[in-house]
Amino acid sequence: MIISVFRCEMELTQVNSISVFLHILCLIRYSQTARECLYEYDMKNNRVKITCGKGAVLHIVDQNGNTLLTGETSMSTADSPVVFQLNRSSISSLNDEAHKATKKLSDASKLLRKVREDLTLQINNLINLTSLLQRGDDELKKDLFTLRNHELTSPLVREAIIAALQNQYNFLRMGLLSQNTQMNELIRTTMRLTTSIMKTARGARGVGEILDLRADVMNETLFNITKLMPGGFEHGAFFGEKTVFCPQELKKISKKGTSVTTGVEQGTIMIDSHTPDKIWVMYGYININEVIEYNSLKGLKFEQVDKTYELPFSCVGTGHVVYKQVLYCQKMFTNKIVKYSLAESRWLGERQLDNVGVHDTFPYQSGKHTDLDFAVDEKGLWLIYATNSSRGHIVVSKVNEEDLSFDNTWVTEVKKKTVGNAFIICGVLYAVDAFDKAPTYVKYVFDTNTANGRGLEPGDLPFVNSVSSDYARVYGLDYSPSDQALYSWNNGRIEIYPVSFLDENEP
Known part of the structure; x- marks a missing residue:
């Protein structure tokens, strides 16, 4: 060796x-x-x-x-x-530095516990003093009542009453002074409590900052390492907390989806695998010149807009995507694809596709100008479309994100108009049978890695196509590699369906 x-x-x-x-x-x-x-x-x-x-x-x-x-x-x-x-x-x-911050947090927590014990003791003392002062006040009132209802015929009796009043006064005075002392101590302890809370918060922030820093370093390292490999993300991609490697063969689409109501019949939801904490939405399917950014699905649900982007052009259809914070879409009234940087708010370029069917020439079943459908997977950017030369059959092209040229192109055996919608995972096209049936199924699979396609039976890879299982009109369907889920736009609802993959170790 x-x-x-x-x-x-x-x-x-x-x-x-x-x-x-x-x-x-x-x-x-x-x-x-x-x-x-x-x-x-x-x-x-x-x-x-x-x-x-x-x-x-x-x-x-x-x-x-x-x-x-x-x-x-x-x-x-x-x-x-x-x-x-x-x-x-x-x-x-990678946790050494985090341990140091955790130690500071632990020390602050100990101080916090000690302050809590002191506060408990001082509060109990104040309660006891208050009880004693109440009793002293009652005794003083009793003596005053006696003084008012008895004639003072003897100097001795008078001196005894005066002595009793003096004792009660001294008792109340000492009690009030003790209470004042306890109150001052309580104030000092409260100040210590504030200091402890601040130290605890700083310790917690320290832990969070260290962990975030280490996560950022690891994330950036993995991101750069994947770029060093031949094909870049083709052989491995790091998204958030998980590393995704191809090939991955789709095994199942979950029957239990989640949904967010939008109230707009057609539209596009876009998840960028490089910034998965953001959600971009384009409402409608024609004359769209606005991109809405949300920080979460919850923000989308309650219409808490984070940012709005006004485009210097209009998009058409529902096949848009955001990839590396760049929007890709079909330019309205043209056969051009265009890209626009959301991070920099500027137009980056466009390309004319002379032989590609547009304007409802080769749409999906739903129509609605779905001729050009961008997709993003672990390998990068794709375009799904059809041409006259392909006789309306689906064509898949790997898009070069720099100049919008096609690195490679494959022609499939399924007509685009017979397909409800399609998505791509690890370079494999999955075509859904119907856009308006619930349930439906993936009826055709084409693997660009081997240039082979095959038809599927309804029971091979079923898809509920609607969270309500009673009505479906899916105008957009895309795979998100960052959370391994399908995102669909179903007649005014955004629906999310997790997917799972075959285990290579399974028999």
Whole structure:
């Protein structure tokens, strides 16, 4: 067995003033035909593309030598990409700084408990003093009543009453002074309580900031690592808290969907896998020049608009998407596709598609100018459409997000007008049988990875198509790789259906 070891070091990114240095260690494990990994440095984009032979194992470590990611290439395919996965042992090493902040939080919590005990004692003392003062007040009132109802015929009796009143006065005076002392102590303890709460809050913020920082660093690291691999997100994508790898074969669409009522019959909901905490909505299907941004589905439900974008053009249909905070749609009254940066609020470019059917030439069953349907999956940006040369059959093209050119194109065996809607997962097209039947099913699957398509029976991959299971008019259907769910626009309702995938280990 020949083992070749190569090492390279580069600075990939900077997050919150912390530079992330990655050391890439390649262990090539096969005999006779051992070859080095090929490192291609792209000066323009400041990134490295790594291609290794069969059986390569790569470890990515941080500046302290902790293994962050471990990846390997195929044992059977030459020049195969490296698929990285999180190293479980690295998780504990990422929590060191968080432990320090947690210690501060623990100390503040101890102080808070001590202050609580002191407050309890002082409150009990005040209660006891109040009770004693009440008794003293009652005794004083009794003596005054006696004084009013008896003649003072003897100096001795008079002196005894005066002495009793003096004792009651002294008792009340000492009680009030003690109560005042306890009140002052209570104020000081309350101030300590405020300080403790502030320390606790700072400790909690410290923990949150550290964890957020470590998550950001890991997220950015994984994002850059996927860009280093041949094909970029084709071989692995990091979305939020989960890493998604292709291929993934759709196994089931959940029968239990959730919904949000919009009150608008047609529209498009867009989830960007690179910013999954945002939701973008375009209402209507014609002459749309406004994009509404929400922070959550709850915000959408209660119409709590976060931001509104006015477009310098109008879109048509319901096949729009947002990818990397860039809107892609069909430009109204044209056969052009256009892109617009939501992050920068500016037009980025457009492309004319001369041979593509538009203006309800090859729409889905619903019509409504659904000729051009953008899609986003783990591999990037796609366009689903039909042409005269394809005789109305669905055509799938992988879209280059830079210039809107097509990197590759496939023609399927299913006519677009016979399909209710379609979506793409890991480069696989799934075409739904009907837009207005509940339930319906996925009737056709086309895999761009193998260029093979096949028809399905109603029981193979059913889809309820409506949360109410009684009425459906689905005008938009898209897959979101960030939360692995289908988002549909069903006659005034946004409906969300989680999906699950086949386990490769299943028999």
